Amino acid sequence: MELVCPAGNLPSLKAAVDNGADAVYIGFRDDTNARHFAGLNFNDKRAIDGIKYAHANGVKVFVAINTYPQPSGWPRWQAAVDKAAGLGINALILADIGVMDYATKKWPKLRLHLSVQGSATNDAAIRFYHEHFNIRRAVLPRVLSLNQVRQVAEHSPVPLEVFGFGSLCVMVEGRCLLSSYVTGRSPNTFGACSPANAVQWQETDAGMETRLNGVLIDRYEKDEPAGYPTLCKGRFQACGNTYYAIEEPTSLNTLALLPELQAMGIEAIKIEGRQRSPAYVARVAQVWRAALDACAGDPASYQPQENWLTELAKVSEGSQTTLGAYHRPWQ
Amino acid sequence: MKNNIPKLSLGPVPYYWARETLLNFYKQISDTPVDIVYLGETVCSKRRSLKHAEWLKLAAQLQAAGKEVVLSTLTLLEAGSELGSLKRLCEQQDFLVEANDMSAVQFLSGKRAFVTGPAVNIYNSGSLFVLAGLGLKRWTLPVELSRDTLADIQANRPDDIETEVLVFGRLPLAYSARCFTARAHNLPKDDCQFRCLDYPDGMLMSTRENEPFLVLNGIQTQSARTLNLVSELENLRQLGVDVLRVSPQSAHTDSIIRIFHHCLHKNCDTDEAAAELAGFMPVGPCNGYWYGDAGMDSRQELAVQESLS
Numbered sequence: 007m008e009l010v011c012p013a014g015n016l017p018s019l020k021a022a023v024d025n026g027a028d029a030v031y032i033g034f035r036d037d038t039n040a041r042h043f044a045g046l047n048f049n050d051k052r053a054i055d056g057i058k059y060a061h062a063n064g065v066k067v068f069v070a071i072n073t074y075p076q077p078s079g080w081p082r083w084q085a086a087v088d089k090a091a092g093l094g095i096n097a098l099i100l101a102d103i104g105v106m107d108y109a110t111k112k113w114p115k116l117r118l119h120l121s122v123q124g125s126a127t128n129d130a131a132i133r134f135y136h137e138h139f140n141i142r143r144a145v146l147p148r149v150l151s152l153n154q155v156r157q158v159a160e161h162s163p164v165p166l167e168v169f170g171f172g173s174l175c176v177m178v179e180g181r182c183l184l185s186s187y188v189t190g191r192s193p194n195t196f197g198a199c200s201p202a203n204a205v206q207w208q209e210t211d212a213g214m215e216t217r218l219n220g221v222l223i224d225r226y227e228k229d230e231p232a233g234y235p236t237l238c239k240g241r242f243q244a245c246g247n248t249y250y251a252i253e254e255p256t257s258l259n260t261l262a263l264l265p266e267l268q269a270m271g272i273e274a275i276k277i278e279g280r281q282r283s284p285a286y287v288a289r290v291a292q293v294w295r296a297a298l299d300a301c302a303g304d305p306a307s308y309q310p311q312e313n314w315l316t317e318l319a320k321v322s323e324g325s326q327t328t329l330g331a332y333h334r335p336w337q
Numbered sequence: 338m339k340n341n342i343p344k345l346s347l348g349p350v351p352y353y354w355a356r357e358t359l360l361n362f363y364k365q366i367s368d369t370p371v372d373i374v375y376l377g378e379t380v381c382s383k384r385r386s387l388k389h390a391e392w393l394k395l396a397a398q399l400q401a402a403g404k405e406v407v408l409s410t411l412t413l414l415e416a417g418s419e420l421g422s423l424k425r426l427c428e429q430q431d432f433l434v435e436a437n438d439m440s441a442v443q444f445l446s447g448k449r450a451f452v453t454g455p456a457v458n459i460y461n462s463g464s465l466f467v468l469a470g471l472g473l474k475r476w477t478l479p480v481e482l483s484r485d486t487l488a489d490i491q492a493n494r495p496d497d498i499e500t501e502v503l504v505f506g507r508l509p510l511a512y513s514a515r516c517f518t519a520r521a522h523n524l525p526k527d528d529c530q531f532r533c534l535d536y537p538d539g540m541l542m543s544t545r546e547n548e549p550f551l552v553l554n555g556i557q558t559q560s561a562r563t564l565n566l567v568s569e570l571e572n573l574r575q576l577g578v579d580v581l582r583v584s585p586q587s588a589h590t591d592s593i594i595r596i597f598h599h600c601l602h603k604n605c606d607t608d609e610a611a612a613e614l615a616g617f618m619p620v621g622p623c624n625g626y627w628y629g630d631a632g633m634d635s636r637q638e639l640a641v642q643e644s645l646s
Binding site for chain 1: 341360379411413414415416417419420423425438439440442443444456459460461462463464465467468479480481484486489490494508510511513514515517518521522525526527540541542543544545546547548550551553558560580625626629630631632633644
């Protein structure tokens, strides 16, 4: 299985390449990609340098153009596709039908992957993108159980990439509008969830309060570590209780599932986190390289090493990890 | 640009209602002036108040009462069995189908005319042209898109494609593998005990300072506030929108339809209509998406507050 690592900037790209990635994925410095954060992503020069460095080391580069353009922004997405094609990248990661149509017509030889933002959770949906746009790989949303992933893998017309590690979206990607409901900006329209410009931190008598555009996402006691107010990971009231009504602040970690994913014929494992530091990318890439090699060599006796888990726990959201939707009881 | 009076539609019931409740609801609806009725389970395949054949029978009854009936598909498909049911729905020939996932689009493409619901991401004209070439007859504007984006798409829309816009109801915002209603009751999804039946308008989720925020409806998350675009009817008409959609709620849906129908066909004071409709909302109004703002915002409310201060 191919190890696909995130690169939010050139140092992260180099960290991924130096620590065992088979491919890195990057985005340009605008709302055409789903990690549209201030100071992140690649301008033209950095993209050229990064691609050169990756290719010199035998590592592929994918470019994510995986948000949904509206007519007023359409030229930016067109330009992003043209730019990526001209850079000699290995694949484009797309979500929008209009953008795929444009890319297929203008650059028929360019390899296309269906982004997780394309929201395809079954083989029929994947078949649509395969038949009309010749996508060669689909990235599955983080909502399927292991059995469901197996079913999709058995029937999918193209190989699959699944998420292995990183921040966990509990909603099916590409169809979650919670962020724009609160802030006016969503992953689909703007490339960011719970964007930083809408965040407020406030020390009060009741504790540290985190808000998103004025909406209280969580409140922390004096000794509790306060987390970033990703709006689905706060504590709310429902049914007479105050709790993490949607999801705890936790990271996805599927190290334990590698032999099964390998047996299903999953083509690639994706690491989330283009917004994270080069140190995160280096650490995660290193652990996953070791795990994938161990699993490929001897899947029957493969077991996640204690030190891998310790390393990953250090960089996990809320210092916790979960198997997420892969593990049915989580659902 | 077309400038007809838009038709009114009633979206699929998003909640889990018992069989009798559903049948009584549609008996009421058949007497309202709504033109188009969307039928079917779009949220959770475990909800089976009506069997496939019973939905078809209900569809035939509503058609006989003069309604255009469209069968709506599940939005998030994860299991092979769900795809099987979806295929059967797409292969029946008696009624038009509303695709709510690309799998349904795939089953319908090139075979017969179809409609897309708000969870199929059509954010630009390019997407619309691709789907029009495959048999799309009508599309629904994704709920997070604004008036300005709608205007841009309408200005460059394929011939003979109709546009539908949600104008009233709680906003469908997200879908998950996880069932939040079961989670609230500390039950596993596979043994949910059909708790959604206890929440005919979904379960309210509030912030820790008691501000109503979202609604948990099984695997779907909705806005707590109710979208209302009654004050925008003239703009919607001028933009050439063909169909205006009302989303069902457990009470007053018939009155809501009548108010919209009245406003479309007779001169009506939209402020009065908005005030009357506000009385039918579980929490309060919102319309921010229409103006390109946060979806939860409410411009009318701001205007009222400003005039009071």
